[in-house]
Amino acid sequence: VDPVLSQALATLCGAIATAILMAASYYWGPRKRDERATRRAEREAEE
């Protein structure tokens, strides 16, 4: 593939990988865990 097009595609791949990694770190991260724990506690309190 042409070098200029390769650069553009590589930049796109980098952006996609960044988005995936940041989403994964949020999904399995402390903030999401905390939200889940709060929701579970609320549900148990209702029961």
Add this chain to the structure above:
Amino acid sequence: MTKGDLDGLRCWGRPVKPVALGLTVLMLTLTVSNVANVGVFEALWLGDVVAVMAGSAALLLLGGWVLRSQRAAEWGLLLACIVYIVRSSFLFFLVGPGEQGVWLSLGAAMIAGGAYLLETTDEQAEWRWRRKHEAV
């Protein structure tokens, strides 16, 4: 201590992250080779972008260690992963899957990305986050 630290080992009162240490060396190498235009990117504009990103990653990893900043280390690991993903995909599109550098860079990106996920999803980070929000 986080999952990326060596348990019980301290160097000048700071935790030791072996993966981050190795990636710092790799990032410095990529910075120098891209600034000198001797890497795979040669004189292409992406080479300069990668040089800046690799230099920033090395600075964040070193600075994070010196200043005891977990957050800086996490961003450094993320930047290192991006640098390797860009390098790997660039080689893939330019040369093809027969190029050894594609797979070496992809493996290095997985190591960096894995280290980033281990650091950001650590319980130590959870404790830090809770402390920050409960204090408000």
